[in-house]
Amino acid sequence: MQPLSDEASRHFHEGASLLRQGRLEEAEPLFRAVIARHPDLPEANATLGALLGALGRLREAEPHLRRALRACPASADAHGNLGNLLRDLGRLEEAEACLREALRLRPRYPEALNNLGAVRRDQGDHAGAAQAFQAALAQRPDFHLARVNLAQLLLQQHQPAAAEWHYRLLLRTFPRDATILAGLGESLRRQGRHQEAEAHLREALRLRPDSGAAWVELGNILLATARPAEALPCFRSALEREPRWPEAYLGLGIAAAAEGHYAEAEQHFRAALALKPGLAAAHNSLGDTLRNRKAFGEAEASLRQALQLAPDLAEAQVNLAFTLLQTGRQAEGWAAYEHRWQAAPWVHQPQDLPGRPWRGEDLAGRSILLQAEQGLGDTLQFVRYATLFPPQAHVVLRVQAPLVRLLQGMPGIARVQSMEEPPPPADWHSSLLSLPHRFQHLAAPAVPYLSAEPSRVARWRERLAHLPGARIGLAWAGSPGMAADSRRSMPLPLLEPLAGLAGLSFVSLQRGPAGEAASRLPMERPAMEGDGFEDTAALVMALDLVISVDTAVLHLAGGLGQPVWLLNRHDSCWRWQEGRDDSPWYPGLRLFRQPAPGDWVSVVQALRAALARREWQAAARPA
CATH class of the missing domain: 3.40.50 (Rossmann fold)
Known part of the structure; x- marks a missing residue:
């Protein structure tokens, strides 16, 4: 350092002492006083530039770093500091040039390599970024910031197992670091190891309850384990700490959509995109929500925008497949559906099949x-x-x-x-x-393609012989494990308006706890043999009509070629297509759709009228 006046020397050393204590605002006027006496002093300009950068005053910092560089053009540190600042300013090409010059002057410079990796990551060069982070770690294996950056990059590259290895290595040195615990939790979630992931996130939040990032990741884990109601307060906690957090709005939207609150979900997704227009995951979720709101054109546009931003986003390909299939565009829809093996939840399913x-x-x-x-x-x-x-x-x-x-x-x-x-x-x-x-070049096999044992069918006909009139099978609930089950299943009492219809007898096809539901609808509740479907198939063949919500019994009756009526939720599954009350999958199927979300009353009214007119018999007659 060049000779300083006594006063400037005292200011410099006092300022340096304050910096070591983290008291940046108090140090600033002392370094400005030094520069007022010695305007070109590189050490003072470099320190003030770094200090202003740390305070987020990037544009004020740049002239001081450039002045330090002019005074010491062969200083690797001066090039490195300016390069880091330019990256923060978003001037990536200039930043890369400065960092490359720093590394030319000092090849063993792990800090510059780490910052070069960050520049390449921001430029979208993930391979180059990984190479730079790895080079920094090769020079300095205990460089935890470079290892954190590499782990985060591996998550971006869909390599959660590799990211997990780095996070676990970091935890050996920093066992109480909430950021590392949250990163480890994310890497585990992306591998489908949700219970382990949740434990690490809850520990991270115990250590740092103000960590918005940890709240968002815990919410993501709860969403992945079908607990949207528990996830909602996590995303709200993140927004309390950072009101302009697009990923938190994204999580709120996904949780609302999982509960069937699509209008609310759409608002959250649009809020996320207003803050971060390039957030591909928000375009994807918005597209799926618009599909469920039956805005198919907008849904497709949003999903294609997601894929333009992130061509490898398999979840967007799957949602695009659903949109295309629901609107009758089979060839393109089935092709897009093949991407599901890279999307959650399929990516976590074992695929170690022979051949x-x-x-x-x-x-x-x-x-x-x-x-x-x-x-x-x-x-x-x-x-x-x-x-x-x-x-x-x-x-x-x-x-x-x-x-x-x-x-x-x-x-x-x-x-x-x-x-x-x-x-x-x-x-x-x-x-x-x-x-x-x-098999798109071939027609789908004709119905029926399933069959029941004739002897079983005969036994069921005997068992039901005492029931007068037409025998109508009912199934009103699906498996509770299905994400949309609360919307596709209906409470049995809603079917009570069917009571009193002349010439009809109702037979329960419902299994599981829902089969024990109480109702004033007179109904035969026969016990079926075993847990298999062969006895249910025989019972179905002994009936005149099956009425079911969207569950396995419906497909069983359809595959057997029996007349079957589907009581369908408003946000219909893609397979039933839109704008039709029949189905190419099952010629004997008729759809009764909710006119509005949750409106089973209208569905039952239409069903009762159709039963009174015995419309299944007319549909079964040959043309």
Whole structure:
């Protein structure tokens, strides 16, 4: 340092002491006093520039850092400090040039490498950013900021397992660091390890209850475990700490949408996008919400915007698939649906099946394993495609245990096994829900493709012989584990207006706790044998009509070729398409749609009128 006057020297050292204590505002006037006496002193300009940058006064800081650089053009620190400031100002090309010059002057400069990694990350060069962070760690393995940056980058690159490794390494040194605990929780959530993730986030919030980022991540974990009501206060807590946090508004919207409050959800998503227009996840969630509000054109535009911003956002591809399929654009919809294996929740499902994924290759003399996916109803709907393989192919069907006996008689299938058994060797494998995409050149197999044992059907007809008139099967509730179950299922008492209809007898097809619901609707409640669907199929074949909400019984009746009426929620599943009261999936199906969210009363009124006119009989007559 050049010689200073006594007063300037005293100011410099007092200012440096205050900086070491973190008292930046008090240090500022002391360094300004030094510069007033020695305007080109590089040490004072560099320190004041760094101090102003730390206070967020970036534009004030830049002239001082440039003055320090002019005084010491061969100083790696001067180039590095200016480069870091320019990155904060968003001038990334200038920042990169400064940091590269710093590294030319001093190749072993981990701080500059870390900052160069941050610049490359902001430029979208994730590979270059990772290389810079790794180089910084190679020079200084205990450089925790570079390791945190690398872990966060790995999360952005959809590599949560690699990010977890770095966070766990950091925790060895910083076991009570809330930021690291929250990052570890996020990496675990993205691997589907929600219980572990939640424990780490709650510990992070115990240590730092004012951490908005930790509140947001805990909310995300609660959303991933289907607990939207618990997630809402987490996102609100984040917004109390930072009212302009787009990710917190995004979480609020997702939680509201999960509860079926789509108008509220849309407001939150638009608030997130007003703060951060490039937030692809918000465009994706907005698109799905608009689909559920039946604004299909806007939904598609929003989802395509999400994919323009983030082409690898598989969740947006899946939501686009739902939008396309719901509006009847089958070919493009099924193609987009193939991206689901990179999207939550499918990405967490084990896919270690034998053989190679089948994409339409010749199967003559070869074997293929067809794997059930999602719920029982999905299997019953799409198992029809298993019959399209050539006779020379050895087809093995692996499905949920309750469906094994029912499906054993399907033609063209060599073997049906439970998913609880280990898969057998096979040359190829495919999910059932990928078959519509692979078989688009063929017509879907005709209904019926399911069958019931004739002897069982005869026994059920005997058991129901005492019931007068037409026998109508009822199923009013689905599995509580399904995300939209509270909206697709209906309370049994809402069906009581059907009581008193002449010439009809009602028979319960409902299983589980919902089957015990009390009601004044006279109804036969027969006990079915076992947990499988083979006895239910026989009972369905002994009935004249099945009326069901959107659950597995509906698909069973449809696949058997029986007349079936669907009582459908307003935010309909994509498979029932829009603007029609029939279905290409099941010729005997008729839809009764809610005219507004939650309006089962109107649905039951229309249903009662149709039953009184015995309209299922007219539909069953040949043209």
